Structure formats: structure tokens, C-alpha cells
Amino acid sequence: MALRKRFADNIPGLLMSPMNLDTRRIFVAATRMNDGKTTTCLGLTAALQTMGLHVGYIKPIAQRIVQSGDDQVDEDTLLIEGLFNLDIPISAMSPVAIGPEFTKNYLENPEVIGPQLKDRICRAFDRAAYGKDIVVVEGSGHAGVGSVFGSSNADNARVLRSKALIVAAGGIGKPIDEVALNKALFDKAGVEVVGVILNKVLPDKVEFIRDFAGRGLRKLGVPLLGVVPLQETLVYPNLDQVADETRARWIHQPTGLRRVRRVVIGAMSARRALEYLKINGTLVIVPGDREDLLEAFIENDGAKSLAGVLLSNGLLPNEGIIKRLTEAGIPIAAVEAESFAVTARINNMSVKTMRQDADKIPIIEKMIRESVDIPGLLKAL
Numbered sequence: 232m233a234l235r236k237r238f239a240d241n242i243p244g245l246l247m248s249p250m251n252l253d254t255r256r257i258f259v260a261a262t263r264m265n266d267g268k269t270t271t272c273l274g275l276t277a278a279l280q281t282m283g284l285h286v287g288y289i290k291p292i293a294q295r296i297v298q299s300g301d302d303q304v305d306e307d308t309l310l311i312e313g314l315f316n317l318d319i320p321i322s323a324m325s326p327v328a329i330g331p332e333f334t335k336n337y338l339e340n341p342e343v344i345g346p347q348l349k350d351r352i353c354r355a356f357d358r359a360a361y362g363k364d365i366v367v368v369e370g371s372g373h374a375g376v377g378s379v380f381g382s383s384n385a386d387n388a389r390v391l392r393s394k395a396l397i398v399a400a401g402g403i404g405k406p407i408d409e410v411a412l413n414k415a416l417f418d419k420a421g422v423e424v425v426g427v428i429l430n431k432v433l434p435d436k437v438e439f440i441r442d443f444a445g446r447g448l449r450k451l452g453v454p455l456l457g458v459v460p461l462q463e464t465l466v467y468p469n470l471d472q473v474a475d476e477t478r479a480r481w482i483h484q485p486t487g488l489r490r491v492r493r494v495v496i497g498a499m500s501a502r503r504a505l506e507y508l509k510i511n512g513t514l515v516i517v518p519g520d521r522e523d524l525l526e527a528f529i530e531n532d533g534a535k536s537l538a539g540v541l542l543s544n545g546l547l548p549n550e551g552i553i554k555r556l557t558e559a560g561i562p563i564a565a566v567e568a569e570s571f572a573v574t575a576r577i578n579n580m581s582v583k584t585m586r587q588d589a590d591k592i593p594i595i596e597k598m599i600r601e602s603v604d605i606p607g608l609l610k611a612l
Contacts, residue, residue, distance in 0.1 A: 248390060250353075254363055259395075269310070270428070278539060288367045326352055348382050374416035397426075426457075458469075459603070490512050514539055544568075
């Protein structure tokens with residue numbers, strides 16, 4: 232835990248609960264990674280602001296850490312801070328960063344570090360809640376994440392005196408089983424689960440899931456507050472994310488956002504390759520010695536439809552081809568790995584919403600506003 236200056240340092244001792252017990256708060260957890268927890272928090276924050284509420288945000292535990300000035304913070308917190316004018320210090324929105332030695336240090340001295348951890352979270356919450364009508368508290372995964380250092384999502388919701396909202400992937404049997412498991416941990420911590428949101432539901436299954444998953448959740452004593460349809464744009468990475476995931480080296484990096492909607496391996500003839508120019512957002516992975524394909528992309532205005540070209544196998548075309556690709560406006564990056572390994576890595580990557588994803592943000596805001604019973608949620612707090 233970074234030894235940053237505590238908030239409200241004039242308040243002596245160690246806080247075991249926030250001083251602010253009046254501001255409404257909701258702890259958003261998920262049943263698994265990548266179920267849409269951050270997307271839900273983003274959409275909720277936007278929707279609540281639209282309703283005229285002053286909204287605070289905090290993610291007590293940071294696991295995917297990025298540097299923000301002098302502070303190590305969670306990348307999701309950096310996203311929220313960049314999108315909304317919340318007037319909260321970033322260090323209060325992300326008070327605890329879990330570094331490589333954190334768990335070891337905690338287990339060596341839990342009696343000292345445990346209370347310090349709770350104190351830091353409580354003080355940060357009080358700062359995040361200052362002047363707000365409601366605070367969105369984002370968890371770090373399922374209810375048990377953080378148990379090893381005594382600060383699980385269920386523990387943190389209890390410490391912050393917050394009720395919980397669980398986000399799960401769409402379906403009936405599996406998500407309800409996972410909600411039951413997570414609810415048991417919240418119940419044990421004395422935290423009320425006020426609702427469930429089912430995310431990434433196929434659009435033609437929304438009403439079916441709403442009906443039957445709703446019945447199953449009612450048996451658990453938890454209302455279904457939202458069924459959010461799958462939005463294809465949200466699952467497509469941008470080209471920068473693909474480059475980061477594959478550790479690619481940019482040769483010609485584009486300006487503006489390029490969304491990768493399809494990935495193909497350039498193992499076809501040059502004539503056949505033209506078929507792939509008919510679909511926008513195609514990323515072609517091809518060894519650099521397939522200059523016939525690269526020529527075809529240049530001559531047939533590939534910049535209009537291609538997301539980019541990823542040169543594989545550590546092979547580059549001649550400098551004349553690279554110059555013409557650049558002049559044609561086709562993004563180019565290069566990797567050492569072979570084409571199939573690169574394709575597998577892209578297909579298995581987790582796609583997070585980033586600050587530069589300007590096309591995604593309005594979709595998320597509209598999706599949550601229209602699919603989630605926000606008045607019902609507020610009534611339950």
C-alpha cells in the first residue's frame with residue numbers, strides 16, 4: 232500500500248467506518264471478470280448525473296495499476312475521472328494500490344496493515360462523498376476478491392455501510408448460480424444485495440431472460456433491475472489495444488480511432504484478398520514478404536475499409552512498399568510472432584473501455600439508462 236498522505240489527517244486515530252453515513256451509496260460487484268462492472272458504473276454515473284444528482288465515485292482496491300502524476304491508481308478510475316467532472320482527487324477515487332509485495336507484507340503483519348487499510352478506504356470515501364448526493368463504489372471483481380488481505384468486496388461494502396448491486400453475464404442457470412454464491416458472501420458480511428443486472432444478453436433473448444431469470448432471482452430474494460443487451464461495438468477493440476496486446480511495433484500509426492471488427496490471416500491470393508476490403512474494420516495479419524497482398528491493398532484504396540495491417544513473422548516488405556502503404560493512409564505495425572499465434576492472442580483478449588473510445592461512451596450511457604431500473608435502484612438505497 233502506497234504511503235500517501237491520508238485524507239482528513241486532522242481526524243486522529245484509525246477509522247473503521249466512514250464518518251459520512253448519510254450520503255447514499257451503492258457497491259457494484261460482479262460475478263466474474265469482464266461481466267461489465269466498469270461499464271455499469273460508467274453508465275450509472277452518467278444516468279444519475281442526467282437526473283440532476285451530484286455523483287461521487289470510488290474504487291477502493293486497485294489491481295490493474297497505472298501511474299497518474301504521483302499516484303498509482305486503478306485504470307478504471309482513470310477512465311471515470313477522464314469522462315466526468317466529479318471534482319474528486321484521483322487519490323481519493325483509488326486509495327489502495329495492490330502492488331507485487333502487498334499480499335506478502337499484509338500476511339506478515341495483518342494486525343497493523345489491516346486497520347490501516349480500512350482507515351485509508353474510509354477516509355477516501357468521505358472525501359469522494361463530500362458534497363455528493365450518491366456515491367458509486369466499484370468493486371474489484373466477485374464478492375470474495377481481496378479476501379487474502381482482509382479486504383474483500385463483501386468486507387469493503389460492509390465497512391462502507393453500503394448495499395450491493397451484482398452484475399452478471401446474460402443467461403439463466405449459470406448467472407443465477409453465480410449470483411447465489413456471491414450473495415452468500417455478502418449475506419455473511421451483513422451486506423444487503425438490492426438487485427442484479429444481467430449484461431451482454433443477445434438482443435432477441437432480452438424478454439425471455441427478463442422473464443425466466445427474473446423468476447429465478449426472485450427465489451433468491453433479489454430483484455432483477457436490468458437486462459442489458461449485447462452491443463457489438465463494445466466487444467470490438469481499437470487498434471491501439473490490439474497493438475498493445477500483441478506487443479506490436481508501429482511503423483505507421485494512424486491518427487484518430489480505428490475499431491477492429493474482424494481479424495483475418497493473409498493466406499489468400501491477392502485477387503481473393505479484395506473480398507476482405509468490402510467489410511469495414513478488417514485487420515489483416517500477414518507476413519511482410521506477401522508484397523502481392525500489400526500491393527493489392529494499396530491499389531484498391533484499402534485505407535477506407537482496413538483497420539490496419541499487422542506484419543507478422545518478423546518480416547517486413549521493402550521500403551518502397553512501406554512508403555506507399557503509409558502514403559495510402561493504411562496503418563501498419565509489426566510483430567515477431569507468427570500469424571496464427573497473433574490471431575489467437577487477439578481473439579482471446581479482454582476488451583476494456585478506454586478513455587480514447589469516444590464511440591463507445593454514448594452507447595454505454597444510453598444502454599444503461601434505457602435498460603436498468605435506476606429509480607428502483609435509488610428507492611432501494
